[in-house]
Amino acid sequence: MTLNRPQRRNSLTIELLNELVASIKVASDQADERVLILRGSGAAFCTGLDLKEAADRRGLVAGLVMTFLRRQAGERNMRELVLGGELIDAERARGIGLVNRVVAPDQLMIESQKFADSVLQGAPNAIVQTKRLIEELWSTSVKEDVDLALKHHMRARESAEAREGIAAFNEKRKPNWSK
Numbered sequence: 001m002t003l004n005r006p007q008r009r010n011s012l013t014i015e016l017l018n019e020l021v022a023s024i025k026v027a028s029d030q031a032d033e034r035v036l037i038l039r040g041s042g043a044a045f046c047t048g049l050d051l052k053e054a055a056d057r058r059g060l061v062a063g064l065v066m067t068f069l070r071r072q073a074g075e076r077n078m079r080e081l082v083l084g085g086e087l088i089d090a091e092r093a094r095g096i097g098l099v100n101r102v103v104a105p106d107q108l109m110i111e112s113q114k115f116a117d118s119v120l121q122g123a124p125n126a127i128v129q130t131k132r133l134i135e136e137l138w139s140t141s142v143k144e145d146v147d148l149a150l151k152h153h154m155r156a157r158e159s160a161e162a163r164e165g166i167a168a169f170n171e172k173r174k175p176n177w178s179k
Contacts, residue, residue, distance in 0.1 A: 006042025011050040034124060037117040067145040073097050
């Protein structure tokens with residue numbers, strides 16, 4: 001599966017995010033499909049939600065991002081990334097645990113296929129059970145984290161700050177947070 005918005009660094013619109021979730025669900029319901037390779041076209045895999053729709057610098061809370069960042073990068077790195085709002089390169093992403101390895105663009109599918117082939121050597125049910133155990137080992141489930149994140153995101157999204165931040169972004173000006 002390929003994210004194909006290279007002109008926007010594969011940023012996710014709500015519509016694209018819904019399509020991605022639906023596609024992953026379809027793939028997961030196919031018993032003979034055990035591995036999904038997700039990639040981004042162009043220079044970036046994905047920069048998150050499209051800033052025209054939402055962003056932590058526009059008076060919104062990056063709730064869904066934090067749910068997964070906390071699990072992957074740890075709390076200190078999560079705080080730096082979501083509060084600082086800066087783009088990071090592939091090496092930095094690897095250094096904080098967001099990606100496992102960095103390869104040259106022409107090696108990406110070769111290396112991805114090698115990993116997929118390795119996973120496919122395992123017993124299918126054992127892999128399913130292992131993935132379930134990994135999820136259950138967290139003190140809170142992803143669903144609980146997402147529910148909490150959505151609560152905070154929606155509270156911020158409905159605020160005057162969010163309206164000002166989004167308006168400033170669309171008007172290409174600095175937000176006036178003192179309104």
